Amino acid sequence: MKRIMQSACGGTRIPTILSSACLLIWASAAQATPWPRFRGPNGQGISPDKNIPVKWTEKDYNWKIELPGTGHSSPVVWNDRLFITCADRKTGRGLLLALAVSDGRVLWQEQFQVAKYRMNSLNEYAVATPALGADRLYALWPGAQQTLLIARDHAGNEIWTRTFDGYHCQHGAGTSPIVVDDIVVFTREHEGDDDAFKSLWTAVDTKTGQTRWELPRDKSPKTSYSTPCVLPAAQGGPQLIFTSKAHGLTGVDPAAGRVIWEIASAFPNRVVSSPVIADGLLVGTCGDGGTGKRLIAVRPGSATEPAAAKEAYRIDNSTAPYVPTSVAADGLLFTFHDRGDVSCLRSATGEALWREKPAGRYYGSPVWVDFRLYCITVDGNVVVIKAAPKYELLAVNPLGEKSHATPAVADGRMYLRTYSHLISIGPGRGPENAPRP
Secondary structure, eight states: OEEEEOOOOOOOOOOTTOOHHHHHHHHHTTTOOOBOSTTSGGGSOEEOOOOOOSSOOGGGOSEEEEOSSBOOOOOEEETTEEEEEEEETTTTEEEEEEEETTTOOEEEEEEEEOOOOOOOTTOOSSOSOOEEOSSEEEEEEOOSSEEEEEEEETTOOEEEEEEEEOOOOTTOOOOOOEEETTEEEEEEOOOSSOTTSOEEEEEEETTTOOEEEEEEEOOOSSOOOOOOEEEEEETTEEEEEEEETTTEEEEEETTTTEEEEEETTSOSSBOOSOOEEETTEEEEEEEETTEEEEEEEEEOOOSSOGGGOEEEEEEOSTTSOSSSOOEEETTEEEEEOTTSOEEEEETTTOOEEEEEOOSSOOSSOOEEETTEEEEEOTTSEEEEEEOSSSOOEEEEEEOSSOOOOOOEEETTEEEEEOSSEEEEESOOOOTTTSOOO
């Protein structure tokens, strides 16, 4: 590894589905609204910010920078710093960058050598979105021979580095780490019959990097790429929620790494999207061949009532997205589809309200900001749709380059990642935009 340091030259109504964990994050950061992991607080794709523009041109950018590599990972933000990964597919060189949110200046960067390996042509070495705590950064560099999990402070100083087995799967890796209290959680699932490689869900200590627990998992002919989230404490405490073809929907005790409940038959196909919390239900999807096959909603069990885990409804048709993760807010579930359709459902029942095809295909996931949905098409157009039971397309904003990434939103700005560029839009958090008490 090579490390390069550079010196650093009105009140918002939040959708009811947001977990208490998200609210605590925002409250602890005062006026700041960090975007600490893939799809923001708890992975639900929802921001309390306002003043993100609906329509814009390149003249409206705060800044646009060219990244020293390509990738599909999303930016993460904490206070005045943004972190992002990119890589060179020809050399296997990976880069972790820290940028100033004010102007996109590189504050520091660290280089990693990721051994080249075969992957799907749509995948990238820089595919895992980093995860943030208040003073630390965690990044996953998956590979075929080995996987690195690193911890750095926000100034770029090394805290620890761990090496794990590589990923053995048809399309390469695709999951991201998350921070839950004092552990970093990530998945390594494998395909094939080689007993030397064990599928595991793993938690390591944020301070030391030592393994806290490993949960052995079955192999599957189709590796899953889902990133977990946290179901807030109910009866018996919070749960880590995982989705996978091998084990369906699973609730896990984050302290012990013990399965609390599981609906193993939930997904007949590959799982790429991540779990969504909606009206007391957990929603997941699966698919194959570039299209979704099933959307399922499950009422979770608990430590005191694990048998309460029951299927609420399922939809076995192309209403289910494959790659993009959905957004649930105010009793509505919005699904963006690989082939370009966007749907709105009643999240409690699955009732379809509308389905339209505004512009292009999607591999990135949508985010919800101030009753609007933002999602980047594969061709690099940011589609903006009103988050309502009646369809209304508000804008289609071209970025000029293809993208598989998901937007990030923090402190009144949105960050948009294309293959090789990063863009900042929005006025930022000035006194006139600060949240009112």
